Amino acid sequence: GSKVHMIITDYCMPGMTGYELLRKIKESSNLNVPTRIKKCLDEGAEEFMLKPLKQSDVKRLRCHMMQLGQPCNGRLCMGR
Template identity: 75%
Template sequence: MVCSSSSKGIKEKEERPHVLAVDDSLVDRKLIERLLTNYACKVTTTENGQRALEFLGLGDGQHSINNSLKSSDLKEIPVVIVSSKNVSTRIKKCLEEGAQEFMLKPLQQSDVKKLRCHMMKFRKPSSGRLCMGR
């Protein structure tokens, strides 16, 4: 999962998007970090959804990843799912629960170009946000 935000724990002082990459695989986190850094993104990584919520200032135990991708506190954060599981029912569920995009691993440079365009489309002048999840 990758998130970018300028509020709730992430301060953006630059124009480049700040992306939070969340994946249980260290190798995948490093790959995502390298690919996004090459596209002028500031990247922070965490190993699970709970750590991501804590990073966003929502780790108080009242928020659960399993509730929905789009709880009221997270509603403004665009979500892009990046997964190795190409299961149509899972893809459909992710999109129904609020993800804007579903991409398959391994993430490629061409996917990052698409993500960058996606990030800029959802960016507000003062707070661009993007999440990608496993």
């Protein structure tokens, strides 16, 4: 199968939370912040952005994550 390089998702979705989605992705893969963001980072999320998002924020994050084909290990917060 294809290797996933980046997933952009909302924390609050119909039918499951972002935590549940992240857990499912991690199970099927081989591979001082607010509590919700900290939990996502603890579960393995690499980065986060806060709403409202601007297209330029998403483009900048994508470029940041895709540098040299390597996932970023740092923490980056964009938005408000």
